Amino acid sequence: MSEIKEVYNKEIYAPFLDYCNELKYKTMQDLLKCPFHLLSKRPDISSLLSSRIKTVFETYRKANPREFIVAKTNTKNTSSMSDVELQIALQQYFKENANHLIVAAEAVKAVNGRAKRADVVRILEQAFWCQTVDKGSFYYKGL
Structure with missing residues (x-):
């Protein structure tokens, strides 16, 4: 992995190198996080220089x-929930929001996206404490 100062080695890029040092960007891969569109807002970097910096990065x-x-990491095994955990988490969320109509997307957010929408809907349709209003809407009917 090349370092930023090796690629941007001309004197004209000195303000950009200072900016990279401030944000602790060392390698070219670090520039994937760089908001190039905001560079021209800095007083020491002109819009022309900002455009040139981005062009050099894209070319590189x-x-x-x-x-x-x-x-890629396999996050499915580490972050997915079992059906029992999912049911407990959903029941708790529905109890807390007992007076609301809850759509499937809200229920997925309630479990922090650790389950697929289809799994959430399946659990809710089978749960005795949940009443289905339509294909994607539910409410808590109690125990």
Whole structure:
């Protein structure tokens, strides 16, 4: 992985290198987080220089695509919930919001996205404490 100062090695890029040091950007991959559209708002970086900086980055990125490949992690096993955990979490959420009509999207958010919408709907349709209004709307009917 190349360092930013190796790619932006001309004197004209000194304000940008200072900016990168402030944000602790060291490698070119760190620039994936850089808000290039905000660079021109800084007093020491003109809009022309900002455009040039972004162009150099995009050119570098196209020339070195392997450096920007991020390894995918298997989050399904680590963050998904079992049916029992899902039912407990949903029941708690529905109890807290007993006087509201709850749509499936809200229920998925209530479990922090740790379950798929289809799984949430399946659990809610089977739960004795939940009443289905229509395909995606539910309410808490109590125990």
